[in-house]
Amino acid sequence: MPRPLTPPLPPCAVAAQSVxxxxxxxxxxxxVVQVYSRSTMWSRQRGGLKPLRCGVEQLRCRRRExxxxxxxxxxxxxxxxxxxxxxEALEEAEEGCVAMIFGEAEIQQFLRLAQxxxxxxxxxxxxxxxxxxxxxxxxxxxxxxxxxxxxxxxGLLTSNxxxxxxxxxxxxxxxxxxxxxxVVEACLPATSYLLxxxxxxxxxxxxxxxxxxxxxxxxxxAVRRQLLPQGIVPALAACIQSPHLTVxxxxxxxxxxxxxxxxxPEKIIPSVLGSTLPQHMLQLLQxxxxxNLGVAVEFAWCLHYIIxxxxxxxxxxxxxxLSTLGLLLLDLAGAVQRTEDAxxxxxxxxxxxxxxxxxxxxxxxxxxxxxxxxxSLLSLDLIEPLLHLLSVSNVVSVLVLTVLCNVAEKGPAYCxxxxxxxxxxxxLDTLAFSDTEVVGQSLELLQLLFLYQPGAAQAFxxxxxxxxxxxxxxxxxxQDRVHALQQTALHG
Amino acid sequence: xxxxxxxxxxLAGAPGSxxxxxxxxxxxxxxxxxxxxxxxxxFPREHDFFEDGDVQRHLYLQDVLTQxxxxxxxxxxxxxxxxxxxxxxxxxxxxxxxxHYHALHRNVCSFCKRAFPSGHLLDTHILEWHDSLFxxxxxxxxxxxxxxxxxxEKFRTSRDRKEHLVMRHLYPADFRFxxxxxxxxxxxxxxxxxVLAEALGDDxxxxxxxxxxxxxxxxxxxxxxxxxxxxxxxxxxxxxCFGQGAxxxxxxxxxxxxxx
Numbered sequence: 001m002p003r004p005l006t007p008p009l010p011p012c013a014v015a016a017q018s019v020x021x022x023x024x025x026x027x028x029x030x031x032v033v034q035v036y037s038r039s040t041m042w043s044r045q046r047g048g049l050k051p052l053r054c055g056v057e058q059l060r061c062r063r064r065e066x067x068x069x070x071x072x073x074x075x076x077x078x079x080x081x082x083x084x085x086x087x088e089a090l091e092e093a094e095e096g097c098v099a100m101i102f103g104e105a106e107i108q109q110f111l112r113l114a115q116x117x118x119x120x121x122x123x124x125x126x127x128x129x130x131x132x133x134x135x136x137x138x139x140x141x142x143x144x145x146x147x148x149x150x151x152x153x154x155g156l157l158t159s160n161x162x163x164x165x166x167x168x169x170x171x172x173x174x175x176x177x178x179x180x181x182x183v184v185e186a187c188l189p190a191t192s193y194l195l196x197x198x199x200x201x202x203x204x205x206x207x208x209x210x211x212x213x214x215x216x217x218x219x220x221x222a223v224r225r226q227l228l229p230q231g232i233v234p235a236l237a238a239c240i241q242s243p244h245l246t247v248x249x250x251x252x253x254x255x256x257x258x259x260x261x262x263x264x265p266e267k268i269i270p271s272v273l274g275s276t277l278p279q280h281m282l283q284l285l286q287x288x289x290x291x292n293l294g295v296a297v298e299f300a301w302c303l304h305y306i307i308x309x310x311x312x313x314x315x316x317x318x319x320x321x322l323s324t325l326g327l328l329l330l331d332l333a334g335a336v337q338r339t340e341d342a343x344x345x346x347x348x349x350x351x352x353x354x355x356x357x358x359x360x361x362x363x364x365x366x367x368x369x370x371x372x373x374x375x376s377l378l379s380l381d382l383i384e385p386l387l388h389l390l391s392v393s394n395v396v397s398v399l400v401l402t403v404l405c406n407v408a409e410k411g412p413a414y415c416x417x418x419x420x421x422x423x424x425x426x427x428l429d430t431l432a433f434s435d436t437e438v439v440g441q442s443l444e445l446l447q448l449l450f451l452y453q454p455g456a457a458q459a460f461x462x463x464x465x466x467x468x469x470x471x472x473x474x475x476x477x478x479q480d481r482v483h484a485l486q487q488t489a490l491h492g
Numbered sequence: 493x494x495x496x497x498x499x500x501x502x503l504a505g506a507p508g509s510x511x512x513x514x515x516x517x518x519x520x521x522x523x524x525x526x527x528x529x530x531x532x533x534x535f536p537r538e539h540d541f542f543e544d545g546d547v548q549r550h551l552y553l554q555d556v557l558t559q560x561x562x563x564x565x566x567x568x569x570x571x572x573x574x575x576x577x578x579x580x581x582x583x584x585x586x587x588x589x590x591x592h593y594h595a596l597h598r599n600v601c602s603f604c605k606r607a608f609p610s611g612h613l614l615d616t617h618i619l620e621w622h623d624s625l626f627x628x629x630x631x632x633x634x635x636x637x638x639x640x641x642x643x644x645e646k647f648r649t650s651r652d653r654k655e656h657l658v659m660r661h662l663y664p665a666d667f668r669f670x671x672x673x674x675x676x677x678x679x680x681x682x683x684x685x686x687v688l689a690e691a692l693g694d695d696x697x698x699x700x701x702x703x704x705x706x707x708x709x710x711x712x713x714x715x716x717x718x719x720x721x722x723x724x725x726x727x728x729x730x731x732x733c734f735g736q737g738a739x740x741x742x743x744x745x746x747x748x749x750x751x752x
Contacts, residue, residue: 066554070547077538079546081553158668160607162592192663199610199641202594204587229661234642253553275642301549308537357541361533368530372512406530411516444528451518480525 214254252298287331360399
């Protein structure tokens, strides 16, 4: 008789399944986070928003500080962030009760109890206490310095007591989250087991192992130098077939940390590309009712790290990356509204300013060498929405103008379709900018229009174009082009 | 957020419009003092262009806290016993049961009742421990498969494989899921062995039983015959009762009659 894949439930447990249990994401340092339901074998109910613990202004201030810190860290190439799974409800219950700092003697006692205690509850309790203590860096330091402590923990991790395994894994998870390299690297003896357990079936446990691995991975190259020969890529490739969303999100996190590594382009990405991971990733990014955002976010970042490393993007394209991502973008943009007087709808990007640079960058690469893409841009009436974006920011304006130049430089047939229309007045507006790069790009576009579109120069003059040019006559990077345009406008 | 209908249709795979417009360039275009030329832009990963996105990503990572199992909010159920025939473990929470089940009953060897963390390790165990055909073949060719997923190396002896695991894959020398096969049959609970193990100063969990075999760290690969390796703990905890449970034997029906 085959073993059932899911544990058969006793009747009382079946009844209990209908009891909702809310699992919530909680705030860290006063940031508001949306609550989130996890799907495990037993369904849970979605909870509500958690109330703010502090004022809105404080919140904004805090967030600005964190952003600034992250930017600085990035410039110094020290950008390391980890994810921590912690029992939010438990923390709440213990509000006011700070995690203890344990000394050597106490830690030894917990370990002894966990190993040799006679009562199961006693053993589990000892590990729970230890785990709480390990939330404190001081306790972490003491723990790793204690001889045999990690070995004992690993022994418990691989014991035949399932609940001890879980608690031991949680202890390791706390250690993995430390900011101290020494603490994190002390977890190395456990990695072969963490990887082995990825091929198991207990989704909570696997999720925990994955987040722990992700935290370890991002810590140092030394860790990755051990994990790669231990087979982390094939282990992840096997694990990505799990049906559990929580496991998939955790896997995406771990993989994204791996792909973000400095040495990834040479040492990691080739083997990832050679595995079945990319196909599965793309599958998980397919738009549709089964798309899970938490999962998709992680794998989108994975793809980003792979693609911008330029290792073998052609392979990804053959696996359908472009169409998957394009359709996903469409899906995220929402349904198309069919109205009678469907004028031009504003392009998605206008409502998502943080996406503008990326979207326009994409447009640039699509239009640069492609007459058919440029033609599409024209025939799909996308020029006007693009012009609307010119007032957003300097970076965006330069990108928009570059895209327009890509179109215009293809010759008269293209410029004809850009004319007449709002383009001229938009250009006159940009000439009023003070940013040199924006103005410079406008001048390039004007040259192309004057060259290919009869009447453009004339219209320019009539709309006080010369005056608009004048204010830049003295600017070093712009002078020569300004004069050239003035000449062309006046003398043809 | 709406996209122009025509664009949506096109991107979603609707048939394209007419031919691209004809390209006709004037050599004067983009010449001094002008310089425009269309070009593909590639940003390397560390480029400032990605700074905003990276910052957003890390804020997201830092903001997200999910819960690990073990919360008091777990559904409360009256105590129930594991449903697997013969297992007496008791639970009062469903998550605990899930993990217990998968850890101890999912991949169990039907011959010796050992539990393994994955189907892969179980299959390897059955092959190497309970398949006499394997033993015969192993005399003539490399049959011991590397345990690391994705590695296709095979070895003549289990010792060679262990060395490979250690040297090539940086596995610990005492990796708990790689045991040399004992010449005896299925494990026999023995208090004597237990005492011996403790006398060796082993600090393993004494009640580990057979589910996960533990190789003593003090035992070096030595000439002694496999049957004399006694440093394992064999005591089976009272909470595990071996019964008729439907554990797995050979996957292939063909090999059924070859088991010992």
